[in-house]
Amino acid sequence: MPKIVDHDQRRLELVDATWRVIAERGLDAATMRDIAAEAGFANGALKPYFASKDRLLDFAFEHVFAQTNRRMESATAGLSGRAALRAYCHEILPLDEDRLAEARVAIAFWQKALRDPAKAALHERSMELWRASMAGFLRDEEHEQASPDEHAAEGPDVRVGAIMDLVLGAQITATLSPAHHSPGQLVEQLDCLLDGILGDARTQARTESAAGAA
Numbered sequence: 001m002p003k004i005v006d007h008d009q010r011r012l013e014l015v016d017a018t019w020r021v022i023a024e025r026g027l028d029a030a031t032m033r034d035i036a037a038e039a040g041f042a043n044g045a046l047k048p049y050f051a052s053k054d055r056l057l058d059f060a061f062e063h064v065f066a067q068t069n070r071r072m073e074s075a076t077a078g079l080s081g082r083a084a085l086r087a088y089c090h091e092i093l094p095l096d097e098d099r100l101a102e103a104r105v106a107i108a109f110w111q112k113a114l115r116d117p118a119k120a121a122l123h124e125r126s127m128e129l130w131r132a133s134m135a136g137f138l139r140d141e142e143h144e145q146a147s148p149d150e151h152a153a154e155g156p157d158v159r160v161g162a163i164m165d166l167v168l169g170a171q172i173t174a175t176l177s178p179a180h181h182s183p184g185q186l187v188e189q190l191d192c193l194l195d196g197i198l199g200d201a202r203t204q205a206r207t208e209s210a211a212g213a214a
């Protein structure tokens with residue numbers, strides 16, 4: 001009786017192997033032969049699933065993005081406002097070896113996206129989901145303070161942009177200079193930024209409350 005092959009499972013195993021090899025050796029050193037060996041397959045076994053390393057990289061990025069999103073969903077369950085935003089960002093920041101490996105895959109993908117409009121569009125669609133979630137957490141925080149930021153109409157994109165710049169930038173800086181961007185330092189940098197962003201709304205709430213009492 002012929003062996004039944006679960007093709008979806010094999011494809012996932014190859015994608016897992018791809019991001020591990022890229023994380024350890026870099027994109028240029030990640031050959032199809034190396035990826036096949038990491039996954040425990042014969043070299044030619046990749047062709048039916050991925051015609052090229054370039055296509056495999058797309059799937060690896062999508063896999064890492066989906067993996068991060070699952071962690072985000074779990075980490076933010078039952079939270080709102082700043083607490084949810086903070087937990088959400090922690091899943092992007094390279095705070096452990098797995099998230100640092102994911103950052104290396106993202107960096108490899110960005111290198112390709114600079115010259116490939118299809119990859120750039122895939123990245124932008126992914127990042128737009130993160131921006132929308134962060135904007136929602138900021139709105140939640142404003143509602144909890146019962147005093148929406150007077151700049152809310154123009155501010156969310158700016159504030160979300162600042163947070164995105166920090167968490168995505170941290171993927172590069174923590175990879176290149178880990179001594180100056182330890183997990184503890186990255187968390188402190190995020191908290192400093194959130195204090196600046198959300199502290200303005202708290203100050204305004206106190207000012208308006210005092211003015212009303214007067």
